[in-house]
Structure formats: C-alpha cells, structure tokens
Amino acid sequence: MTNQLLEIKSLTVKYNGERNIIENINMSIGHKEIIGIVGESGSGKTTLIRSIINLLSSGGKIVSGEIIFNGEDLRKYRKNKWKTIRGNEICMIFQDAGSFLNPIQKIGVQFVESIQSHIDISKQEAIKKAEETLIKMNFNDSSRIMDSYPFQLSGGMKQRVGIAMALAMEPKLILADESTSALDVITQAQVINELIELRNSFDTSIIIVTHNIGCAAYMADRIMVMNHGKIVEFGLKEDVITNPQEDYTKNLLNSIPELEGC
Amino acid sequence: MMGNTILELQGINKYFRDNTGNSFHVIKDVNLSLRQGECIAIVGESGCGKSTLAKLISQLIPVTKGSMFYNGKDVTNLHGAQLKEYYKNVQMIFQNPLSTFSPRMKIGSYMVEPYLNFKLMNKKEALNYAKELLETVGLSKDFIDRYPNELSGGQLQRVVIARTIGLKPDVIICDECTSALDVSIQKQIIHLLLELQSNTKFCNIFITHDLALAESISDKIYVMYLGEIVEILRSKNISRDAKHPYTKALLNAVFSAKNTNKNIEVIKPQIQDYTIKKGCLFALRCPNASENCYREKPCLKYLNLRCSVACNLY
C-alpha cells in the first residue's frame, strides 16, 4: 500500500511524566531518500531519532503513535527481534561518538566483531572490509587506527570510526546524529560524499540531524526544521532554504555565519 | 587595543607512543603568542593535533620539548600550588561535553565544583551563582537538579561554557565548544563570549572547524596541518588573503547554505609515511607541488600584514 521505508504517525514522547518533549510528529522517509533535520538545541531531534530504534535515554517513553518500518510496527518488537534489525537494517550513529565505543578494546577488535555479528564472513575478510571502510573516511593510516584504543584518537577520528561502522553494514536506514560536527570541512565533505555514495549503491535511506544547514542543503532531498518538540517546517530543501515560510526558519537561516567574499 | 603578551609558546613539540612502541610526533615546533584581550582561532584537519595543543597549553599533558611562558614567566614545568593557580587562570572547555560529566553527579554539583575547589565562595553562594550563570547561557536554573543524561548535547555544552565563564579565567580555550549548538544559539553564546572579552580583557583560543566563524570572531587564525602551523591569517577576508594551498582547499570544501550549487572539491587523503622528515608535509596532496617541495621544507614566512605562510611557492 505504501512505498515508504519508514513512517512515523502522531508520535509523542515524554521523559519522567513531564511535559511532552516531542508532540504529534508525523513524517515518512522513502527508499533512497535523505532527510536533514535541523533545529533548536533541545528541540527533540535526538529524542525523535532515538525513539525510532527504541533507544531513548533514561525515563524516555513513547506515549502514543506508530513507527512503521518496511510495513512492520516497530513498537511491537521484542528484545530479540530488535537484535535482528538494530545495527543491521537500521544503524544509528550517536551524537556523542566516543560513548558507543568500548574504552578498553582496540578499534580493530570492536569493528571486526561488529561486522562479524551481522555479516557471515571470515575474520580476514572482516578486517579487510573494516580497513577499506576506514580509508573511505579519509584515514590515511587505517592500520594505526585499527590498533588504537578510543582514547588515542581525536574527537573527529572517533566520529569517523562510528560512521565507518555504520557504513560497513550497508543498512537500509542510517540515523546520524550530529555525525560530522567534529570534522574539518574537507574530511566532512569526503564523509558526506561517501554517505551519498552508499545511498546510490545500496538504496540506503538516511536521516541526518545537523546544525550545519549548509551540509543539510548539500546532501538532503528534504529538510525538516524542529522547534520546541514540533515540526515547524518540512519540505524540499530548495523550498526550505530559498523560500522559508516560518519566522523560526528565517531567523535560523539568518544566523548562519558565512565567509566574507564568498 | 593590543595589550601585553599573556601566553607564548616557543618551539613546542609533543610525541605520543603508539601501541607498537613507536613514538608518534603529533605537535611539531609550534610557536604561538597570545596578547591580552586577543582572540585567536585554530583550524585544521581532524587529527592534526588541535586538541593536543590545547591540552598542552592547559598543562593537562606534559610538553616533550619546547617552552611555554605565561605573563613572561616560564611555566613549562609547573607543580603544586603554582600549577593550581595556573589551572584557575587558564581554562579549557573540552570538545566532548558528556565525557567531562560523571553520570551520577547532578548539574548543580558539577557547576559549583571549581568554585568550591578554588575556595572562591561557600556552597550556598556557589549554587546561586550557578543558577545565574545557567540563565546567561539561555538555560533554565532548574537544570541544577538534573542529571547529565537528561540534557541534550547542546544544553550540556552550554552548562560547561557557563561554568568556565563563571571562573573568570584569563585565558579560555574553547575546543569546538559551539559545534553542538544550532546556529542561532551559537550566535548568542559567541556574543556572550565577545562581550565578556571586551569587559574583562580575557583571551580566547578558539578551536573550530567553522571557517566563517573563525574569520568573524578572531584577530588571528592559525592553520594547522599534521602538527605544524602552516599559515597565520590576520584577516577578515580569508578567501581573499589565504595563500597556503591547504587553506585554499579548506575554503573550497565549505558547504554553503546560501549557494547550494557551490562546487565542493575534496582533496583526497594520501597514505602518509610519517618517518619522512624531508620536504613539505602537504606536498603529496598539493595541487601545486613541484619537485622541490619533496626536498625542501618550507618555513613560516611573513608575507604581509594579513598573512604569514609556510609554503615553497612564497
């Protein structure tokens, strides 16, 4: 009946019985589509994408609504069913890149383990795949990275490891939360191009939360603007960027620092 | 407007040991100076050593070689009470806010910790002060009763900024401290920092990936590449004044919200042999490299008022 990959219907989420943090969110994402979510700090962007994969932080609870992925209601999933799709069909790249890495295990070990737990390949093949994916993330010394502990990497390096681990799974849906905020602009452009490439070759859909509106404008098909737990504007990127309807969006666009003489 | 030199780095080097026992040269002969009331920005590739440099300046890790002067005094190897005094004067805001919180410590206890530690006030005063500070960064004072994981990324970042500002240090090192903020809140926070700067004459070292932001707020931009300073720009129009091919490559890769048709160019990474000491570190990726660039190492040269550059073309 529908050709959408993911549909969210009237989603409302709360923490600890306080006010609704996000309220009555309706959105859908098609196959191969990229959506950029921008908006105010604290407006509920992380809450929204964490609720999609059932990983809300402490006290978080979906009050009402439906989340339909590939025709199935994710809210009916049990623990072991989640295991079959999380990190496999749906990958999340967290805002705080370091926190998902095990601090006492080398990157290589973690990466290979994560590949092997989802894809049936030999250790050698998994190592090769991990290194290849790291090179795509602009690393010029992937073997040193594989041999490092998280604390030995810079902020942007950890972020890129996180993206590489998601990319290697070739998932149907990637949820990326501020995933390129710690990257210099060249590395960021390289990483974004790889995400677009993934979409083109594997039909992966991507929801990317970002404060970099230029980045959203570059990669997304549609842009969603959030404020105070609500969608204030959602449309084709050209429309939202060049012809914003809401004052909040206009103000946001006006606050972007731009280079002199560009 | 320009005051005395507050902080000066001379030939600073840092080596780390990797897990195979080899040493890894991360910061290479960095010279840097900071005057009273000045704001400098540091930009550069992910992994080039910006945070390491910040940690060296804040004395959180030891310098391998080189000297550091603070108000004219050698502070390279401080200990005890002097080090504690230095910590109070030179404050660093870390790149990743969540890692600086312990999960079971409420925001209030986190905020008052340094004020109590440095014996600046009693608990009750400190808590009231913390509430005031939260409001200056646009957060509700009720946040003092919350736990870190109950705040969003940008809210945590502002808590850290508020606490640091409250200490009124002489130097604040902001390691990408606005990267988790949306642009309109970023604007408010930057405004707050600049206002403080003009009122209290503190200095600011601002590490950022946002070239436009660096251009608009700083007096000087240091461009780093693989642990070296390759260009210093004293300019409010870096697209015009930048000379180093790496800086130009950075400018070509900036996404623009206004001009979505901008052609984004990416210079590819090259497998780098870190043991090679000859020639320019950027030569392998440089579109203008000549034979000579693989042999001769360029030094930082003063070109004009707006630009000093380390490149064999100049």
Ligand SMILES: Nc1ncnc2c1ncn2[C@@H]1O[C@H](COP(=O)(O)OP(=O)(O)OP(=O)(O)O)[C@@H](O)[C@H]1O
């Ligand atoms: N575990 C929690 N308990 C209580 N409140 C929470 C919790 N997690 C988040 N919140 C609150 O919910 C709101 C939305 O948070 P969320 O992390 O979704 O924001 P965000 O849009 O991702 O912001 P940012 O851009 O700063 O990361 C914030 O006001 C935050 O303080």
Ligand SMILES: Nc1ncnc2c1ncn2[C@@H]1O[C@H](COP(=O)(O)OP(=O)(O)OP(=O)(O)O)[C@@H](O)[C@H]1O
């Ligand atoms: N404790 C450590 N042990 C070994 N190597 C380290 C350590 N800390 C950092 N490094 C290495 O030093 C280099 C510089 O790291 P640093 O964190 O200073 O980079 P950065 O410029 O801040 O990058 P980013 O923009 O990604 O945050 C990296 O190659 C990193 O792997």
Ligand SMILES: [Mg+2]
């Ligand atoms: Mg968030």
Ligand SMILES: [Mg+2]
């Ligand atoms: Mg860093």
